[in-house]
Amino acid sequence: MIEISVDLSPDVISLRQETDPGRDTLIAELRNDDGRYNSLPSPLGMGCQLDVSPGYITSQGNEMSSGQSYTLEAYEYVSKGGSSSLFLYAYGGWSRISRWISESQFRFNEYSDEMNVKQILEFVLSRIGFRLEVVSESSIITGFYPDFTIHTGIGGDIVIRKLLSMAPDVIFIEGDIAYLVNPLASDTPVYSYGQDHVVTESRYRSSSWKLNRITVEGYDTTAEERIIKDSFAWEQIYEQLTRTTRLIDRNISTVEDAEERGETYLRNAESEAQDGMISVPVNCGQQLYDVIEITDKRAGLIEEKKRIVGVRLIHNSRKGEYRQDLVLGAL
């Protein structure tokens, strides 16, 4: 098979790339003042692959890195104020996942431990067209074998989210690969901002946790009785009184599993309570869930560790903009 490609880079007027957990989109605007895109050049067309390779100037000169891949799903001609542009709208891996619908019913671990959560995840992702690669993984995702049924007609994103809710692990997608990450508070930063790499704009927000107590209910099949385990975030309870939720999962069969699940939920609540954003000159190597270090004396931050939970690449040649907004979460 011969790969056919066309380089659109010289005609890109603006571009917006958004990568969040569960969502990745691309909007690119191409100049069309002279009607050069009145008919789309081959192979540009609906369903084609769009590769975005952001570049930057380093001590080595002009460099670029291979970036995300998208699928073109719409284009639009826009004329205003004497100018004419072609907008390309494309989606990434998460959209592929959410558009996938299970065409068959699958049941795992009905009689014995056949596949752990990671293996089920791998199974589902492979059906959608992704390979799973491990950056890091928890012992829960490899050691938990739930009785798990995927019904016909259910969406891929719902299945993936359900599987990931059983473990502290997360995934991010690049191209046709889904990367599994177990975010830990002890993760070391991969990059620093605020000193050599300047922070042009920032905001850091701390909120109380949406959840500070969770009651997890499982079922011990041997003893044939319910398991109930509470997990608490006491400091948050002292500050905000209890904000409780209840989770029932019959696949949880031990007190330890119930406690682990509860702690995972509390950890997510903690992470969501710390959000923020920094704008920086583009760093092509920055990936979702990377841990970074920020020094921002205006906000009293010295080598503060944060986790990246969203990346926006924004380019607009009319405004002279070329920046990255990094959405932050707690470790």
Add this chain to the structure above:
Amino acid sequence: MDIVKGILNSFNTGNYTATVQISGSDKVYLNGVAVSRNIPAEEMIPGRSLVIIFFDEFNSKEAVITGIYTQ
């Protein structure tokens, strides 16, 4: 909680569970689905339609057949 339609494939009077075909699935069955004890065993005739409640749609052990009917 989800309520789905199904078709009865077989019924185990011993442990009051059934093998069912969920509406929309083709040639695939779910085994060991609990049947509500208020349904008389003689009504559990293969081929009849079922009302199935899933307390957890991903866990068939959290499902119970609450009704059986003909159309």
